[in-house]
Amino acid sequence: MDIGAPDTEHEIEIAPLDEPVPAPAPAPAKEPAQEPIPA
Amino acid sequence: MSSSAFLTEPIVAWRLWHVRRHDDVHRLESFTWHHVSWPAGTRFEAECSTHGVAAPVEGHECGIYAFKTRELAEDLLRRYTGVRQHYGRPNQELPPLRQGCPIAIGRVSLWGRILARENGFRAQYAYPYELFLIGGEDTLARELRGLYAVDVWPS
Numbered sequence: 001m002d003i004g005a006p007d008t009e010h011e012i013e014i015a016p017l018d019e020p021v022p023a024p025a026p027a028p029a030k031e032p033a034q035e036p037i038p039a
Numbered sequence: 040m041s042s043s044a045f046l047t048e049p050i051v052a053w054r055l056w057h058v059r060r061h062d063d064v065h066r067l068e069s070f071t072w073h074h075v076s077w078p079a080g081t082r083f084e085a086e087c088s089t090h091g092v093a094a095p096v097e098g099h100e101c102g103i104y105a106f107k108t109r110e111l112a113e114d115l116l117r118r119y120t121g122v123r124q125h126y127g128r129p130n131q132e133l134p135p136l137r138q139g140c141p142i143a144i145g146r147v148s149l150w151g152r153i154l155a156r157e158n159g160f161r162a163q164y165a166y167p168y169e170l171f172l173i174g175g176e177d178t179l180a181r182e183l184r185g186l187y188a189v190d191v192w193p194s
Contacts, residue, residue, distance in 0.1 A: 004159060021081060
């Protein structure tokens with residue numbers, strides 16, 4: 001991948017407060033085995 | 040190199056991936072280094088056969104590559120598929136791909152130590168930010184969306 005001439009290179013240090021890695025989507029909720037019985 | 044800039048916001052750049060099946064799931068795979076798959080749910084870390092996890096290193100070519108613009112990533116795709124631009128008439132259409140060999144073009148978050156050049160970056164850490172499939176349908180987009188937890192747009 002040609003990203004340009006090496007002599008144009010300069011260093012950047014990035015330390016994010018939170019890493020930009022999203023949490024996986026929650027698994028779909030399971031249906032209750034039985035209908036909840038009202039108290 | 041005389042000094043470094045210190046930032047807290049990741050750089051968002053552009054790159055290409057192959058999309059290939061590993062065992063039972065499709066994964067993103069590095070475009071120029073075949074069979075290097077990108078992990079889901081955790082950062083991808085640069086590693087160099089010479090410098091190990093110290094990559095990227097100044098004066099070397101190691102690190103995770105990304106372009107500054109989508110156009111530069113599309114140029115690489117055209118070169119990869121062998122479609123040349125006509126002199127004076129740039130071909131803006133992306134070329135058709137081989138059946139069953141989808142490619143993702145997309146944005147990627149970069150952080151850690153980054154070496155920036157005029158057209159792009161070599162980074163220490165990366166994670167996909169948003170993907171556009173080329174040669175991939177809804178089913179594949181859903182699978183990648185579920186795996187990497189980022190937006191994925193089908194062809």
